[in-house]
Amino acid sequence: MTKEIEQFTQLGIGEALTAALLEYGIDKPSPIQAEAIPPILEGRDVLAQSQTGTGKTLSYLLPLLQKIDAEKKESQVLVIAPTQELAMQIVREGEKYGAPLGIGTIGLIGGASAARQIEKLRQRPHLVVGTPGRLRELLSTRKLKLHEVRTIVLDEADQIFQMGGADDVRGLLKGALRDRQLIFLSATLGQDVRGLADREMRDPVDVGIEPEQKLAKLTQHLYFVCQERDRIDTLRRVVRHYNPQRVIVFVNQTETIAEVEAKLNHLGLEARTLYGDSDKVTRATVLSQFRSGKFRLLVATDVAARGLDIPGLELVVHLDPAADSEHYVHRAGRTGRMGRKGLSVSIVTDRQAFIMRKFSRELDTQIVERALYEGAVLSPEEADERRSGASRRTPKKPANPSSNGRNISVKGSAAVNESGQNRTSSFDSGTSDSAHGEAPKRSAAPGTGSRANTGKPSAPAGRGPKSGKKQPNKDKGAPKWLKDKRSAQDPSQQ
Known part of the structure; x- marks a missing residue:
């Protein structure tokens, strides 16, 4: 005791x-x-x-x-x-x-x-x-x-x-x-x-001292499940959410350290690497700059980061899951030191999630799954519920991609044009005009000024032969024999 x-x-x-x-x-x-x-x-x-x-x-x-x-x-x-x-x-x-x-x-x-x-x-x-x-x-x-x-x-x-x-x-x-x-x-x-x-x-x-309690009591342990290609982006979102001053990012393979560093810097997260085989001066310089806040993320393997004591380190991220529970203990032990609060986050794929459950059993510690949604850290159930609610609230997009925001209905149904007036459309199909490169076939409506199926313009309402307008003389300039022939065929010309 x-x-x-x-x-x-x-x-x-x-x-x-x-x-x-x-x-x-x-x-x-x-x-x-x-x-x-x-x-x-x-x-x-x-x-x-x-x-x-x-x-x-x-x-x-x-x-x-x-x-x-x-x-x-x-x-x-x-x-x-x-x-x-x-x-x-x-x-x-x-x-x-x-x-x-x-x-x-x-x-x-x-x-x-x-x-x-x-x-x-x-x-x-x-x-x-x-x-x-x-x-x-x-x-x-x-x-x-x-x-x-x-x-x-x-x-x-x-x-x-x-x-x-x-x-x-x-x-x-x-x-x-x-x-x-x-x-x-x-x-x-x-x-x-x-x-x-x-x-x-x-x-x-x-x-x-409580040998069965291998992890610090004030350290919180979480894991996020994502696809392999989304690991770096999930890391970015975790860092943006918790906004710690310093983070150690653990990877398993030395060969991937430089690639992770480049991607993090491309995303605007200041990162440097710590290699196990670096010379003494380089390692000392990197650690000194990390402790003084010259950069935010230190990317390292287990060997390079073993035994590091970084005062006030708030977050460690396992970009690759630890090899076993003992390695997890030493990684997570970089944060939450000497009675301070800490956070240990693992980023795993769906196939690797069982590793977190295994560590939780072996270490008798809660390692809880969490999900990121719209900037919030939620349980997977809460995240799914919010996604479902957002899907129900989001209006469906128009079926006609070329309608430019107009609500166009299918054949025979009423629709509202941009001016708010009702009109009737009789599309033979629900596709837009531009989808086929030609005008849809419509029935001519009086006073609409639409084209007939032949493609020729229809006579405007209130006009035509009965309106009293003089029609053009087709016999003008024709030979006399043709004029006589047409006159014989058309009694109205007599």
Whole structure:
């Protein structure tokens, strides 16, 4: 059961570190810190499991900084981290709280100059933080000496094993003292980690802060179903709706990162990428710009984003679903850290929706389906109901595409023309005149001025032979014999 601790001094943390914590607004330990700090101060081996973003780094860093003897110029603590970013975050924390105590810290990571790191090692830093590959490399060349290291920490231990660092870790443990203190920490502790703990630890203290609750309580988990081609547009709509300052977008394949970045920038969403194999300077620059708000969306894979601590990160989006529930835990753990609210959104196709239901069961957490409709986030049922209502309210378009907005009826029915007068149409078909390229056949109506079926104009009403108008003389200019013949045939000419 979690202890109710109000101050770090109650845990045995000295005044110097307590004062440094207050400068950064930290005045009360988190549950994992309250449970882990006392046994670490006692020198016990510790196996700690707690949700991502609960303060695990300070839970081991504070007691170890207090135990370091700054007067001795030797490396006393080794911290192993799975990724460069997490290692450098630990270095920053070590420098922040250790420098006032005279404690030197060094980061040994791949992608950086090994020569410079070797030069700094000659200064005998007290706290060494690094990634498994680089640490093992420096140990094999005898540039890194562990015979004085009293404590070894595996941060995000399960991820170290998943990334193939198990052999490097075993080699580092063999190069250290037999009576060293071991501390393993992670949000999830798999069989590999527990197996190593059983072999290497002596009577460890098992610290579990609600281990069944693997996700932060204040983080909301949603998923949206769309077609494959609509993933990017759905992401755009999610970002526009929630309007967060910063977003991490997770993808599964490194090959697709550049394409996603280009599409997001084309839509006006400032995006940059974080590659797992980028050099140290590039990665540090991208993260620094992301933290300072120079761009809004960081597109990354699980490896690149593992262990990132972005203050105030409000939203993470799984553009591709996580590989399994443990990967989902670490992705979602980037938001909702240290008691803050967070939001985790997955974008899946209809065939992938079962993955969300599977994660929900395995993590005992509600991952709820939602739909976007007219700028609102609704349940699928509410969205369908609104679409149905809008469909009923929308008037049907005229059947005649060339009627230019006039309400034209089919054969024999009354219609209203643009002036609002009733007229009668007798189309032989419901298609428009222009549809066939010819005038429709109509019955001639008196006074309408319409054409007859022959295509000849009909006589205007009130005119014609009986109106008294003189008709043209057809015999004018004809020969005499023709005039006589016509006169004989037409008695009216006589």
